[in-house]
Each structure stands twice: as structure tokens, then as C-alpha cells.
Amino acid sequence: MPLDDALGPDPVDVAIGARMRLRRKSLGISQGVLSERVGVSFQQIQKYERGANRVSGSMLVAIAAALDTTVGWLVGEEGGLSDAADEIVGALAITGAVDLLEAFAAIPRASARAALVTLAQEMADR
Structure with missing residues (x-):
């Protein structure tokens, strides 16, 4: 299926970004600190958290390590979040x-x- 930027961010990318933001905020670290830990600009972290840019596999591993969590949790395969919890995480991704x-x-x-x-x-x- 071709990707169409006009349709907006992919829901999977938005969900991953929401989990990144939730974990980062729960640790009390800024986007700047996270960006330094993984070697990208804080603007790139903003884009990841909004789902505007996709996170590569290697970057996902680096972000998970920097946030002291697992890739599985960031992609929603760990932690047993229900559909309702996923909806809440998505709502928390809103600026x-x-x-x-x-x-x-x-x-x-x-x-x-x-x-x-x-x-x-x-x-x-x-």
C-alpha cells in the first residue's frame, strides 16, 4: 500500500511517539536530554513524538535504552495495554x-x- 503524506501520520508512528513521550515525561527528562542521549536534534525527537517522522529500527533501540524501557513496550507489544489504554496514550500524545x-x-x-x-x-x- 503506498504511503500518502496527505493522509497524515501513520497511526502506528503516532502510537510509538505517544509512548516515547509518556515514558520521557514519566522519567522527568526533556526532549533535549533525550536527543543528546540518542544523538539527534531535539526537533527530531519532537517529530518522532508527534508521529511526523518514522523511527528507524536502530533509533528505536537507542531510544528504548535511553528511556530505560524495551522496544516491545515502545511499539505496544509489552505491558498489556488495552484498547482503552492505547486510546489514552494516543490522547496524551497531543501537544x-x-x-x-x-x-x-x-x-x-x-x-x-x-x-x-x-x-x-x-x-x-x-
Whole structure:
């Protein structure tokens, strides 16, 4: 099947990028630090995480080592993620999603968190 850039990133590349971002953020390291560890620019890491560029096999191995995980986990073959969990990982790949989640978790009042959820749902419906 021919690849067509007009169709956007391949869902597999997006899923791999989302797992990269999730793991990187959970370790508390920046794209710059990861890029230094694997020998590419931080812009390249951004492209990998968005799924805009495919990760070669050798780079996937290097990234997995730099993130102290396995290639199997990065490609979704380990860890037993359900379809729902895969959907969540995909949503976390959206720029700003992890930042929003961290800010949400830092809101001390449950009523304020509920109000924010209501606001987001209203904005999504429009």
C-alpha cells in the first residue's frame, strides 16, 4: 500500500511517539536530554513524538535504552495495554495534554476540577 503524506501520520508512528513521550515525561527528562542521549536534534525527537517522522529500527533501540524501557513496550507489544489504554496514550500524545493533566492534578479542590472538566466538555461540543 503506498504511503500518502496527505493522509497524515501513520497511526502506528503516532502510537510509538505517544509512548516515547509518556515514558520521557514519566522519567522527568526533556526532549533535549533525550536527543543528546540518542544523538539527534531535539526537533527530531519532537517529530518522532508527534508521529511526523518514522523511527528507524536502530533509533528505536537507542531510544528504548535511553528511556530505560524495551522496544516491545515502545511499539505496544509489552505491558498489556488495552484498547482503552492505547486510546489514552494516543490522547496524551497531543501537544499540551500531559501539561494539562499535570495542572489538573495539582488543583486541590474537587469542585474546581469538576468545573474544569465541565468547561472542557462544553468547549469540545462546540
